[in-house]
Amino acid sequence: MAQLETQLDGVGSAPAGLPPAETLAPPRLRGGLRALDDSRFFPIFLLTPILIFFLVWNVIPLLWLLGLSFYRYKLTSSRAEKYVGFENFRDIYESSALWGTLGRTLTFMVTTVGLATVLGVGLGLLFWGSTRMPGRRLALTMLFTPMVLPPIAVGTFYRLIYDPTFGVANYYADRIFGRTFDFLGDKDLAFPAVIAVDVWMWTPFMILMTLAALGSVPKAELEAAEVDRLPWSKRLRYIVLPHGKFILMLGILLRTIDAFKTTDLVYLMTNGGPGKQTETVGLNLYRTGFEAFQMGDASSLAVVTLLIAVAFTSIYLYVLNFRESRAQAQTGAGA
Amino acid sequence: MTTRTPDRSQDEDQARAHAALLRDAVVGRVSRRDLVKRGAALGLGASAIAGMLLNYGAAKTAAQGTSPLAGQTFDMKILGIEGWPPSQLGVDLATELFAPFAQQTLGYTVNFSFEGAPFDQLFQRAATSLQSQSNEYNIIISDSQWIGALAARNWILPLNPIIEQNPELSIEFEPTARAGYQVYPDGSDQLWGFPQEGDTIALFVRQDLFSQQAERDAFQAANGFALPQTFEEWEQIDIDQYAQICAFFTRPDQNLFGMSTQWSKVYDYITCYLYPFMFSTGGEVWDPATGQVEGILNTETNAAAMEKNKSFLQYAPSGATNHGIPELVDVFTSGSIATCLQWSALGPQMMNQQAGAEPGTVADPARPVTPDGVLIVPPPGFRQADGTLRRTYTLGGQPWVINAYNTPEQTQVAIDFMKFWYLPETQAEFAARGGNPCTIEALAAPGFEEQQPHFRAYKYMIQNERSRDFWHSPSYAEMLLAQQEAFSAYVTDVVTDPMQALTYAACTQQQILFDSEESEIEPSDACADATL
Missing domain, CATH: 3.40.190.10 (Periplasmic binding protein-like II)
Known part of the structure; x- marks a missing residue:
């Protein structure tokens, strides 16, 4: 008991070598500031700057965009903008060309995200299991390089790499197949050529997400699995995936949204051509707004694009939460 | 063929001295006599000095009065x-x-x-x-x-x-x-x-190739007419003869092709270089007075013009459907093509001539094409029914x-x-x-x-x-966008029927003009099926 009292006595005093407790305490606020600190409005006060920023740079432009989508407004026309109701949206609905572009964008999105995920997860697992590999850190740094390059640089590089006259790709194509290919000018090759570049560029991101997901798996469980001599497939299914799936899904979600709005890479590599063979929704939007200057049409397309992106996000989050809640429900029922 | 070694500092000094002389003349700081002396010392041509002298007074007159x-x-x-x-x-x-x-x-x-x-x-x-x-x-x-x-x-x-x-x-x-x-x-x-x-379209010719006697003999034997050597001879060349010339110089095994031009989808590239085939064969693209496009752009004449234009792709290097202004400069000066249809304003660049330097100064000695090996001539004409040649190219x-x-x-x-x-x-x-x-x-x-x-x-x-020129319309951008897509789709075989591409472009443009109230003509019902 005496020992306990001694310990309690020491709680309020500073350990040896440190200044007294009163000097470590936060400085006392003066009257007005103290009142503000205690006020329930204080969190709002702290959030105000970012809320203003968000309002000015996000909410107002978004509302402006929404409003503009109901007008026929051309930047190059001398006529005043005209309210047309849902006509712009009806035009989108009735445009077979735009549906074609949308379909192409979805194909692009599914293919690039799918391939990057498969490759990323595979390479991520290999790196995860090769901690003793010499030069691992350097290899990882090199591997992440494509991801940090700006798309404008990647697009330009690959235009040159794919060039039919002096491109490296055609040098090897000539040596292997005995002929060259017009990768970006051929109607059948241009789309796969762009997809390949996007996969090259974003696979490292999925490797990164995979490594992050694997890092979140508790070591104790992995060691237990090793002791139990669980095969790799079961370790992945029962230990790695349940712990890492949220991070992995987050990576897939981010990539899906990003792939859906791909513009710059396609613009630089093919400008949407040949014909419209590589045109994505993002590029169509850019061209409608900033090449044809049809601001009303571009705004309505932007609204539709936004809704699609929101829908994707919602579906992913729903799937993730649904499985989570089902797992919790099962755990609860078991208990 | 000789290659002059550029002496940049000397050229720059001369250019500076030339500019200073002109400046002095313009502001009236130099007498006429000194103008002639200094001009001659700089090696200016008589015409350049005469031009300065003739207009010497005008500059001073313009300069008079206080702003x-x-x-x-x-x-x-x-x-x-x-x-x-x-x-x-x-x-x-x-x-x-x-x-x-x-x-x-x-x-x-x-x-x-x-x-x-x-x-x-x-x-x-x-x-x-x-x-x-x-x-x-x-x-x-x-x-x-x-x-x-x-x-x-x-x-x-x-x-x-x-x-x-x-x-x-x-x-x-x-x-x-x-x-x-x-x-x-x-x-x-x-x-x-x-x-x-x-600016106008011109034909850039590898005269170093064309002037070789062996080439001339071989061409004459194969085609029955002489390989053109001078401006005047090129003036008489029609588009079919030009195709024969291009075919003669198309030698993929030597990495040499007959020609290239702008087929790129970017901006107005393919439009500017396809229109001459239409304009010169009697085709039109719209009626600026009424804004009618449908029925004027999508005609058999223009479809034939598109086919003709596309037929030249067989004489162009791989990737030509992406050729725009800079690509043509590169492909021509690298010696891959024998002729090139390109804007005349790019004369110095196409000849690999150093900008701002004395004519003939090589810009990039590593490139095989040099200024003295290039001839710049009118683009080919189109033979009319009466046998005359017509050239109506894009401005x-x-x-x-x-x-x-x-x-x-x-x-x-x-x-x-x-x-x-x-x-x-x-x-x-x-x-x-x-x-x-x-x-x-x-x-x-x-x-x-x-x-x-x-x-x-x-x-x-x-x-x-x-x-x-074409289309001085506020709707230019939209019309161009639709047309570039259509023309690009045709030359890249996305659509194989030129009339389909023309109809798509015409219908889209008609709708654009109608929507913007620049035309009272609505697209016809046939446009409902127009697609690429």
């Missing part, structure tokens, strides 16, 4: 085309010559700066700035087809009242240039732009336009600059540096055709309606 802006300083920004030498030339002359001219004769200081945007982004840059009523860009080097959009929004100053108040600006331009760079709406007297740089080039949101002082500086720009001395200097002038006087100057290797072809093509 109300005297004593003030102005910063003027020109928006032009990035990487396009003629745009840069305008700014160089503004900085090197107009600034001292303004200082000494008008009494104010002016500092020019340049901002550039690529062809396909120039209007976007200008429009977004002008839409916010900004005077960020005081003078804009616009592409000719944009005049309609710029004028319709009153973003640029109408020039008729300015010319009325400043009779020096009532300049006689080549009619093609006036119609292309100045007038909107078409056929009216309303002027909106001053020609900055004229290139750009006008200057003046921002309507300038302050009155900035507008005055811009007007002063325009007066200076069209002084005969300035035009002579512009031409001496490789720019294509548009004034009747400059084009008729003695020795003009010999002054630059591309001038003869340029003059030939800009005169006698051999070149024409």
